[in-house]
Amino acid sequence: MVSREPKLSVGGLLGLWMADQVRILSFHLPSRGMADHANRYLLCGLFVTWLAGLGRYWDHPSAQWWQYAGLGSVAYVFVLSALLWLVVVPLRPERWTYRSVLVFVTMTSLPALLYAIPVERSVDAAEASALNATFLKIVALWRLALLIWFLRHFAKLEWPQAVVTALLPMALIVITLGMLNLEQAVFQIMAGIRDREPTPYDDAYAVVVTLNFLSIVLSPALIGFYLGAIIQASNRRRDERIAAARRAALIGDRPAPMEDDSTT
Numbered sequence: 287m288v289s290r291e292p293k294l295s296v297g298g299l300l301g302l303w304m305a306d307q308v309r310i311l312s313f314h315l316p317s318r319g320m321a322d323h324a325n326r327y328l329l330c331g332l333f334v335t336w337l338a339g340l341g342r343y344w345d346h347p348s349a350q351w352w353q354y355a356g357l358g359s360v361a362y363v364f365v366l367s368a369l370l371w372l373v374v375v376p377l378r379p380e381r382w383t384y385r386s387v388l389v390f391v392t393m394t395s396l397p398a399l400l401y402a403i404p405v406e407r408s409v410d411a412a413e414a415s416a417l418n419a420t421f422l423k424i425v426a427l428w429r430l431a432l433l434i435w436f437l438r439h440f441a442k443l444e445w446p447q448a449v450v451t452a453l454l455p456m457a458l459i460v461i462t463l464g465m466l467n468l469e470q471a472v473f474q475i476m477a478g479i480r481d482r483e484p485t486p487y488d489d490a491y492a493v494v495v496t497l498n499f500l501s502i503v504l505s506p507a508l509i510g511f512y513l514g515a516i517i518q519a520s521n522r523r524r525d526e527r528i529a530a531a532r533r534a535a536l537i538g539d540r541p542a543p544m545e546d547d548s549t550t
Contacts, residue, residue: 292322299323303330310393311428313435324389331392335359338395341402359398362459367391369455370433376516377451378523379441390436394429401425419493426497430456450511457501457508464498 294302302323306316320327339359343349352358367388374382400421406414430452437448 294323294326299326300330303327307393307396310390310432311396313432315439320389321386324385328385328389328392331389331395332360332363334399335363335392335395338398338401341399344402345404345406359395363388363391363395366455366459369458370451373451373455373512374437374441374443377441377443377447377519379437379443382441386440390440391433394432397425397428422493446511447515450508450515453504454508454512457505460494460497460501461505464494464501 302317302319303326306320306327309316336356336359339353339356342359343353343356346353350358367384370391371382371384371387401418403421405417409417433452433456434445434448437443437452438445441448443451
């Protein structure tokens with residue numbers, strides 16, 4: 287049978303979603319509504335993700351059409367959720383589904399609306415560049431901390447495992463994006479230093495280049511820790527099976543209770 291979500295008015299759903307949004311962004315467990323209304327929470331989260339995508343590129347001078355349309359941010363949450371789900375599956379977490387991961391990832395999109403603030407209209411290019419880079423750092427660190435918290439409290443991973451499994455997909459995404467766009471970003475930074483006036487995006491590009499470099503440097507260590515965590519989880523599961531088999535054998539070896547042979 288297909289499970290149906292409990293009925294709830296639009297206003298009631300939005301109120302419940304906003305309350306859970308505040309809880310999650312402040313590192314508090316959400317209400318039961320997140321599980322009961324997962325599909326509608328997902329729609330709300332995807333809408334906010336789309337708005338954040340629109341706001342991030344609405345005044346960018348050289349974005350692609352799909353970035354102006356906000357599609358890049360929507361695609362990103364699906365890709366990140368898939369990577370996160372795949373990376374964590376070998377660790378045998380509790381109640382781990384792609385939908386639950388996707389719902390949570392979309393619930394972390396709200397801080398990205400900071401990108402939509404048109405700071406370059408009120409300050410000069412150099413200051414706007416610094417502010418945009420600051421917004422990028424705040425949003426990135428906030429969302430990373432939320433992912434680690436999610437893995438610890440929802441997937442029930444140990445803190446070291448939660449940190450590694452949150453960082454590894456992010457590093458892979460940053461490296462991939464860097465391979466696709468790093469040359470352009472570096473060129474624009476160098477051009478900003480040597481050939482043209484600063485733009486509001488130069489510092490943000492510098493942050494991206496730095497993240498790409500750190501991801502490349504840290505990836506081998508992250509992969510090593512991750513493989514170690516998989517081996518540890520496999521050994522733990524094997525020990526649990528052995529212990530369960532021994533308990534079953536002990537129960538099977540117990541003598542059957544004596545029946546009363548007395549006759550009336």
